[in-house]
Amino acid sequence: ALFSILPSEVVLCWYDGQSSSDDGQSLKVNIPHSGALVAPLGSSVSFPCLVSRSSTPSTSSAPAVPRVKWTVVSDGVETQILVVKGQRVKVSEAYQGRAALLNYTSSPDDLSLWLGDLRSSDSGYYRCEVQQGLEDASDLIQLKVKGVVFHYRDALGRYAFSYHQAQMACEAIGAEIATPDQLLAAYYNGYEQCDAGWLADQSVRYPIQFPREGCYGDMEGQPGVRNYGTVNPADLYDVYCYVEAINGEVFHDSVPQQLSFHGAQSYCRAAGAELATTAQLYLAWSEGLDRCSPGWLSDGSVRYPITAPRERCGGPQAGVKTLYRFSNQTGFPEPSSLHDVYCFKGAYFVLQKCIVYNAELKLHIRNTWICM
Template sequence: MQKVGSGSVRAALAELVALPCLFSLRPRPGATREAPRIKWTKVRTASGQRQDLPILVAKDNVVRVAKGWQGRVSLPTYPRHRANATLLLGPLRASDSGLYRCQVVRGIEDEQDLVPLEVTGVVFHYRAALDRYSLTFAEAQEACRLNSATIAAPRHLQAAFEDGFDNCDAGWLSDRTVRYPITQSRPGCYGDRSSLPGVRNYGRRDPRELYDVYCFARELGGEVFYVGLARRLTLAGARAQCRRQGAVLASVGQLHLAWHEGLDQCDPGWLADGSVRYPIQTPRRRCGGPAPGVRTVYRFVNRTGFPAPGERFDAYYPLEKGMETHSSVLAWRISWTEECGSQRVGHDRSDLARMSPEISKR
């Protein structure tokens, strides 16, 4: 028995994916036609932390799936094709990213293979600049498009909910339904599920009705960087500075994707839509709440309104794929510093008092 090389797998949130595990079986005198024993295990998380999480075991033509994976995994060719132990997994969650091990045993022969999986894409809630629940369905679609995303499908929101996304704001989805995900039931957020956790569903709505929206950003296509300067900028100043560098401010979708890929910065900065946000991987004191997520600075205490354009903040900007080298980033920072003053370490904590604590959670 000998394994056939597989390689890494990359797929988007909520999709079905096949993790390949192929072997060539050499005929042996007197060997039976019984299917080999197959075991799949998740051995590392997306961050590289060791993990030993059993997924399934197939033996004697019976497949036993571990709790937590039931309904999401299968061996589509077992036991018909004895040399194919490919695992079908989905709908994918962000937490499925990591390293998987396939083990195949036939008699005294034992072979294994490792398959890396990367799940791309992130769901985020979006509220218009002026007020809560102010987007028609068409305006919701356009808001997502302007923020490097598309309007999320129900399967995207469900996958995000299963990974812990909790947000008590009704938003449009691509099928023209209005839903919101609740992991911890509380007054005002019961919807159609009473006190049970789940995705609340208002059903299919008139496209002229007004709600927020849930967007889905698939690929970053580069990297997002934070620029902190001694002299902060107004929104117009940040946009003008970007233009002088031949760029634009990062979009909300780009910042969420950067957060999804590990960006952690406890400093509010302007984005292209005129909002002010910042990404947190490791929650800590005075950085906007106890959970990871992208924080938002609102003008009003009821979590509505973007900051006035004349207020001063730092900025987040994107570099396209292939440009995010150390020298490119250094050149950007030097150029910004020369025009706007030296870089500042830390930030004025008074700005953080208005930051939303949860907006987006894993």
């Protein structure tokens, strides 16, 4: 389905009482980067920011000590990251250990910000602001953190993958095995799963927000990522997979008579598509797809994405919901059972559809084709 043909970029403006480009203003703040920064979950990023004066301040009095501030706007809320005055740097509690100015000590005109252990919630608009005396100047840059971590279980049952089988299982559904940093970043954004799973470093871990019997692991009574350490690669566990991008779109069709697994495969092929993979559905969910209709995926599983939780659609938690064959949450549904379907179309088809759609509406949006 085509949801929007308008650009997805949002322009945020602040009014500071004066603009950094006003005539006569000597203080300039510049972020020398065009477009948004895109970074993977769990990685780090550097935001460049330089300050300069276009004229030499009067020597009749000592210049005021500049005040530097980095903030971020996400979901309409502005949050302070750090403030610097002179050599004093104050990092907000929420950013302790993962935010710092890269070069400020050696080069006070370089206000570049480093931000590590990136989480999905770090996506937003970052503002570099300098106040000196009566002058105030700032610049803005957008960050998009991409990627989603998800738990994956074999169709046959719980804890069925060796380490190498776990790697192949993630690859088979269009993903890769997650790293410990990626799982930790997902945990800090609220991810919880009481199932031990392989990670890329051959460790076995699982994230717990609400400790309870059976989910204590090595941290009884405390929230956190449970860690079994490096494990024999022949041992059997589930796996945590990671997907960062898909070159196309996932779409859901509600079929009146519903379809078997083989019928779903044929249905997608007839639409010029293919059954979506589990990884593709998780990424579409992380980018806002919400459907309260279980549908077939390419691995024979039946799932549906929920971003706005409601009781009739899997309970109070957002996430990709899975239909299991057995009450202990194991086994994919019988291939003959009837469900809706999630299909995937590659980027070329999506672009062509956008061009045709825009042409029909006689709209001309040069180089901007937004489809979902």
